[in-house]
Amino acid sequence: MITSLSIKNYALIDNLQVDFNGGLSIITGETGAGKSILLGGLSLILGKRADLNSLKDTTQKCIIEAVFDVSHYNLEPLFDAEDFDYETQTIIRREILPSGKSRAFVNDSPVNLASLQLLGERLVDIHSQHQTLQLTSNDFQFQVIDALANNDELLQSYATELKAYKKLQKELQELHNFQAEAIKEHDYNSFLLNELVEANLIEGEQQALEEEYETLNNIEGIKEKLSESYQLLNDEQIGVLSTLTTIKNNLQNIAGFSSKYEDLFNRVNTSLIDLDDVFNEIDILQDNLEANPNRLEEVDSKLKVLHSLMQKHVASDVSELIKIKNDLEEKVAVTQNLDITIDKKQSEIKSKTSQLKNISKQINKKRSEVIPQLKEQLETVLASLGMPNAQFKMDVLYKTEQFFVNGQDELSFLFSANKGGNFNELKKAASGGELSRIMLAIKSILSNYIQLPTIMFDEIDTGVSGEISNKMGDIMVQMSKSMQVFSITHLPQIAAKGHSHFKVYKEDVNDTTQTNLVKLNHDERIIEIAQMLGGTETSSSAIAHAKELFN
Template identity: 80%
Template sequence: MLTSLSIKNYALIDTLQVDFNDGFSIITGETGAGKSILLGGLSLILGKRADLSSLKNTEEKCVIEAVFNISNYKLQALFKAEDFDYEAQTIIRREILPSGKSRAFVNDSPVNLNGLQLLGERLIDIHSQHETLQLTSNGFQFQIIDALANNDETLQSYKIELKGYKKLKKELQELLDFQADAIKEHDYNSFLLNELVEANLVDGEMELLEEEYETLNNIEAIKEKLSEAYLLLNEEQIGIISALTSLKNTFQKLSGFSSKYEDLFNRVNSSLIDMDDIYSEVDVLQEQLEADPNRLEVVDSKLRVLHNLMQKHVANNISELIDIKNQLEEKVSFTENLDDSIQKKRLEIDAKEIELNTISNDIHNKRTAIIPQLKEQLETILGSLGMPNAQFKIEIIYGEEFFANGKDDLSFLFSANKGGNFNELKKAASGGELSRIMLAIKSVLSKYIQLPTIMFDEIDTGVSGEISNKMGDIMLQMSKTMQVFSITHLPQIAAKGHSHFKVFKEDVNDVTQTNLVKLNHDERIVEIAQMLGGLEMSSSAIAHAKELLN
């Protein structure tokens, strides 16, 4: 329940601090006194977006703080899911800075507006004329029926399964779309893949082929140069090996005289060994070197194939071509196996549909079973509210389509008069009748679910006399199990409250301010008397006010 509210620098409110009790609280005040300002400030606590127009003094920040006793609300799971710090006495604070930025805090920890809105929905239900219009929406009507049918857990299971079902349907459609496109590309992809497979790609092969091509294509020049090298190494008179052999013999004779000569001998001998080795290798290369026009043609053809493939696929080397080949293999294989994947996905969807049908059938049966009880209770309450001939015709038809809340189509029809035709609520009920129907629904709901603090904003619009008295009785009855606020202009309702608050305007230093005060018993008599007879209270109005309060 809401235990206190503090507002600073908001609209026409300079500073306001008020404490609330449980039970039935009344808020009254003249038209334009600022009741909407009070609701606006409370809406900010519940996560409504704010702007600079909210600031009374645009050079100072606006601060709105509310304290709630949530010990009986079972909100620990929500606090954990939103990463809020849970306290039985929870404090929510909104700050609007002169810069226009807004901040929100739950128990002094910063939170975002989405999380605050989720929490706010579980703390206060502000009933306004706008919400009365919601009564005519199919979604709200289902919420009423499901609350009475205790369908919450079943609906949660249904929504989880429905989410999985929609995901599978989306995946199936993606497979079908891909198949349609893939079939068009399959032949072309297969052709490209066959080209790459026939090329017999080997990573690093290109460099070897290019080297072999250069050798075969320049074999005569290579032979000529190898022959020159062979002669230079081993010509009898001026060959390198012959010269090194003579030089070796010379230093061998000197090596006995000094280590310096011995070192030179060793170095020449080492060079001679290398030259012998080079000579032998050149000899082998000459023997191996042989013109092969056929092999040259094969190598040239393979290189042309590789170069063409690299150009076609915009690849820099064979390694990239191999990667492209692997990708094409996956595409071709995936396309060829799509039928199996599609069939498997359809079987998964069929299984999910069976599960969804089971759950939605359970939801339907619970809804159908509760309708007579809901109809009877609503008609009884409306009878006491001056609508003795009010009748509801509520029908639920099990359909074929999976909706967000089951497979049901709901027909929620109403007739206000005996013998009248049943019609949709928005066509069959006036504004005053809709307000009474909404009050009846809230009264019924309060017996089945733990409603949060509820605030009725002029739900008594369009009614008077004994009807307003009955509406006050219903709200008073609701306040036995929850905290109820009623913003009202009717003295019959105002007199039933356990607590009474008055919203008023006053001029302070030529500045108009809105304030809220709790009235004592004598002040309540005056306020109710003025509601009955105007500012100039008659003795009969005062007597009537006392009678209402007693």
């Protein structure tokens, strides 16, 4: 509930500070005294857009601040979601700067207007004859029925499952879209993959094939050079091995005379061993060399395939071709396995659908059970408010194939104000005054089942008789036992029922008109109500009547 309100430099208000209590608070004042200004300032706290024209002094900023006791409102989840600092005594401040810019703060932390509006909806409900459209919406009507049916837990569970269901549906649609695109590419990808698979790609084989090709393609020249090298190494007269052996033997004979000769001997001996290995290797290579036109053709053909594939796929070597092949295998495999993935996703959706329908049926059952109770209570309250022939027809129709945000029900909420009259939608069947009384009846019933925010009734009693206004006041008093209620009224019957009474008035200060708000004591209330009864000139009979209303 709102515990205090401070308004500075707003419209006709220079500086206003007022504290509020629980229960029923009455606000009265002459027409034009500034009650709408007070509501306008409060609306800014609740997230209404600011207007530079609202500044009383355009050189100074406007500051509106309210303190709310939110300890019983279960607002911690909202504070967490919006990243507000949670305090049971929450302070909301709104500033309008001379530049036209506006700032909002919750517990001294800056917030955006959308977040402030979300919080404001949970704190104060301003209701007037011109704000009854909410009553005619199916969403609000469902909220009323669900409050009486105690469906909150089921609806939360349903919302969780519905979110998961929609996520699965989105994923399934994405799979179908991907499959459609993949099918277009599947044949081409399969063709490319088959080419690479048939090439029998092996890491590093390109270099080996190129070496083998050069060998086979130049075999005669290689044989000639190997043979010549073999002869130069092995000739008995001038062969390198024979000559080097003689040198080795000579150095071996003198190696014992000096370490220098021994070092030369060792070096020559090592060279001789290496050359002997070279000689044996040449001998083996000569034996293994054989012209093979068929193999040359095979190697040439394989290299041409590799070069063609590398050019086609813009690859620099076989390792890149292997990577491309692996990627194609994944794409083809994904396309081929999409049906399995889609079937699995459809199975998950089917299971989630079953869960949603099960919860929906429970919601529908509880709604259907509570509708007769709501109908009876509404008609009883409205009869006391001067609508004895008011009747409702309410029904929830379970739709088996469609999931709405709050279940699978379609609601028929029809009304007839007159005996024998036709039933129709509220917006067509009820006048503005009737809608106000219906809203009052609904809010009074709701207050018995859920914790409602502070409600401010703005002259919803306009045009009703004294007897009906008396009953309206009784309903407001009853509501105020479980919530904070404000009533802006012109009717003394309602004003007398308040636990506290505030008067809005205008006064001229230094040739400037200002709007003020003052809390009335008991004697001042009697005078105010007497004036509401008989005009500014209070007679003794009006005062006596006012005292009777209090009694």
